[in-house]
Amino acid sequence: MPESGQTALRSQLPVLQDFSSLTAEKVVDLLNDCFRGKWGTVDYWKWKHSSRPGFRDRDVKVYIEDDEPIASFHVKRTPFQLSPGLVVDASMEGDIAVAPSHRGQRLIDDAHVAIGQELFKDGVVLRIGWTSPELFERYYKKRFGHLMLSTPTKRYRKILSTEHLTGVLREALENTTQQTIVKRLLQRRPLQIVLVISGFDPIMVSLSDSHVSCKIDSGAEPADFSLSLPYGLVAAARGRRLSLLRRIAIAIVRGEMRSRNLLRTLFRCLADLVH
């Protein structure tokens, strides 16, 4: 491999090593430390890496200091179809973790180069990785020149639990209540609303100019008005405005939206604003 573009590992830094000298537990501890405890278990790591068919110790690279891993990098070599009939050797790279105490030392950059040289010798043509857009912009694009592919792969989500729905609603309402007109209205008249969303328990929403709360309705507190609506409206509210309007129209035509005391409350609110 020609020398251009290569970065020599600096002597003061620990040396990048193959996994064999470490236990899986220590690598998983590092991953969980770096991913706020959410990375996963040792069993999961073994399934994903060391027990995978074709795994070689050099597919996991680590920097070690005082017998503890301070950074880890994981690779999987795989055939990758670019278009029907066109398959190239590729490396998938991920589970990159650098202990907070060793960040800013260019460990990722050095490992990226060293692993790249090894993969090149192995005949790998493309390097692939899944990452958050933020990390991609910071590292893979600026530092490594990689490209984030735009693809038709999309994620479709539906909320299933009332607890989670209340959290999503609270977040959305907190943003809405920051708008000046809404804030003024709520200063004069805090509101208690019962939302009955199809497929979920009724939710009591309490709105004031400084506070938003959403909780499963116990039926004990009186409400200014109640509103029944299909879940599809909540889903559409997170998308484009046109989709939301279309969904509202469908809900009205189908008779899926019902309210009690809504108009009366609206008039009172307007009257409060006028006076």
Next chain:
Amino acid sequence: MGWTARCFSEGDEEPLVRLWNDVYSEYGGFIPRTAAFWTQHILERPGISPEDIVLIEYRGTVRGYGVLGRRGTVLEFAVDSRLSKRSRRRACNLLIEALEQRARQRGEKYLNVVAPVVDRTIDQTLRNADYACTDRFGIGVGILNAKRLLQMLLQRSAGRLPRDCPKTFSLEIQPGCYQVSPYDHLSISFSKDGPVVDERQRESHIDSGCRITIDLGTLTEVVFNHLSFDQATRDKRIRLDDGSSYADAEAFFSLLKIDAPLFWPPSDVF
């Protein structure tokens, strides 16, 4: 007996793998499944039980399946693409219902289904079932071996090179933001035996009619169809030597484009 939903049982591996390969083999990013691969990849995945794998059958033939993974994410979601639109919608709805039921049993907060938006039937069925399209999945890609990649791309498309184009091209490749850029210069020659991509020393003379300077990042963007040749030349990210023809270079780069839609399921995310 018409449509039914059931959980995975031993012996289902082969029909599931066949279905997956039928549905997704035309996409870029496709990793072909075998029963052994699928068993390790899905069945032996920690946290997955047979109850998390839902099959939709029509008269005893598997027409769709889904695998519920961690945090309500459906790892694999496939509905037979040979079915009529109406039957696909039906199979898709049944599959969603069965996966939602399983997710509720497991106490999941939500269900995430990942699918290619270009599959209009699945896209519409999910939207009609009140699924919000939250985001696109991002995959980062970098070229490690430009010589081999160009060789493979040109082998596929060399026949499309116009007859009046020069038969030799010279690429000076600058690293750009890449930290690993093994080739500085490549020469590409087209003969009756096919295209040959060779490493070339900077100093060596080449009697090429078309000499091009490009950085590896720009090459990545052009190959993966993110940047047109026209735009790249206007931005001076692709430069032609004096005497090299714009039309020849454009024809050359058109041979390198990959335009198959890319799809990968969460089960393949590394």
